[in-house]
Amino acid sequence: MNLNQMNAFLAIVETSSFTKAADQLYISQSTLSDRLFALEEELGTRLIQRRSGNKKLSLTEKGIEFLDYAARYIELENEINDWKKAPLLPHLKIGAPQTVNAYLFRGLYRSYLADTYQIHVSSHWNRTIYNMVNSFELDIGIVSRPYQSKQVTTTALINEPLLIVYDERFSDYQKLTDLKRPDQIYIGWGPVYKKWYHQHWDRNIPARITLDSPELLMDYLESEAAWAIVPLCIYQDIIQKNPHIKTVPTESDVHRTLYLIYQMGQGQARNQKIEEFIKSLHDYVLDLEVQNLCTVLGGMGKEKRE
Template identity: 30%
Template sequence: MNTIEIEAFLAVVNYGSLTEAASSLFLSQSTLSHRITQLEKDVGMPLINRGRGLRSLTLTPNGSEFLTIAREWMDLIHKTKEIQTNKRELKLSIGAIDSAQSYILAPIYKILNHLKQKIDIRILTLQSSELYSLLNYGDIDIAIGHFEQPTPSMVIKKFSSEKMVVISKGILPTYNGLLIDQELDTGDQLYYGFNISFRSWYDRWIGDREYPTIHVDTANLLHTFMDDEKKWAIVPLSMANCMEETDHVSMYRLKNPPPDRICYQIRKKYPRENAVESLNIFDSCIELIRDQKAPKSFHLYRDEN
């Protein structure tokens, strides 16, 4: 049994006739028929019904079972060819939460995009809770998320931190440059509850005021609902800086602000071999952004190792 025989068998299955299958493979019907016959000898059982009067070829019961094996065989051949073709390419799969993708990792992605050394980059936007399982299964090589989940097989480090501020299209009353918490109408708030520590702070901060009626979990939804001057939200500074330009919002500081928003970098202790060089390049891009001290909306932690 070999690949050309499997290919002939799958062509007959796909087209249902020797004529069309042979044409698709640029073979004569006799050559295709010979390959099918040889395959049946190799596997020791008939695979295709060849009775007279049949308008289309059909599989025997054994042929139907063998079809799964044939498809798996060709799938392995294709994957092997992909490995051979891309063996010199660097690959990197990055998973991150929505706000980190758009406002923290964006300058790093710009540098990666302009590197002369080609890196095949795959980027996934995920919830923090999904990152660890995808890392564990090898679907991503590095993750940027909101919380630490101690795992023996992972290395978790602080990646970035930033202040939390209030944004609004309207003019909010301030005293000595600060917003007074109790004077904010939470009925007009767009609640962006991105992690557990913020939600815990918020439950204490809101006191006996009413909870907001609109809860969102992505920055894009904030753009959608920030549609009048009464609406306001508490967001990370990197997001506020961007929305100041795109949505013409104003930024305010709270008298009693939430704790700084911290993002964590998560990697496997022992990454796959062909991702090590790409991860090192990613680290170099982080260092470049850090050394430029830009953007100023967030702080990137230095690797202490």
């Protein structure tokens, strides 16, 4: 199959007419019919229902199903053509949880906006990030839950403080024991956090609501007795929007741990890009530590401590 055949099929569907479709594509009706016939032959199924004496065309069931594939085929063809015309720039594919991308590493990504370097940032679940790094779909991953992998290198990166927050217009909390799980807006922040959490609250008692990302958090905090636990980077963001947000003091250290994961291979140029990004990441998290926004872990903080 080819682009001409796909365009012929979609033009027929759009115009409901062989005559109009041929005019639209500036080809003869016989050429149009040949392209459609060749496409149907390759697919092994009829796409357009032709009825003698009835000028109106209709799609077969398979034709209806194929519409989406044809549109995606043309979209991919256009993307490939754009890619061929684009200048060749170094690029790096990075995956992390949404909260890391949108809040914690926003400044790091901004430093790569120069035209001499491209980065592709995407948000995924932890397990998905591991799978994508393992299959070389991502070059670098940041996760909050480590998994066993013989191929993927996993390095402890930072501990980020977690804060217990509430809106003083709707709640008044002074200490940890005031907090009840049925009033909590719960978001999981990884195994290190959960170990601490389950020492204080019964997991068998349901939270008021469970979220998988913090976008709706501010709305839910504006309700009677509501409270939540969030990373420092998110706390800094929400207090800019809501000055009524307060924190509850804790006697023990509460944090989420983030890990850097990557897999070398697939060429020297790629390995060099990964090494360069890790160095930039190293400098960035050290700056965060100086601002008391995190604690750098493992080898990432060695240079500073020496």
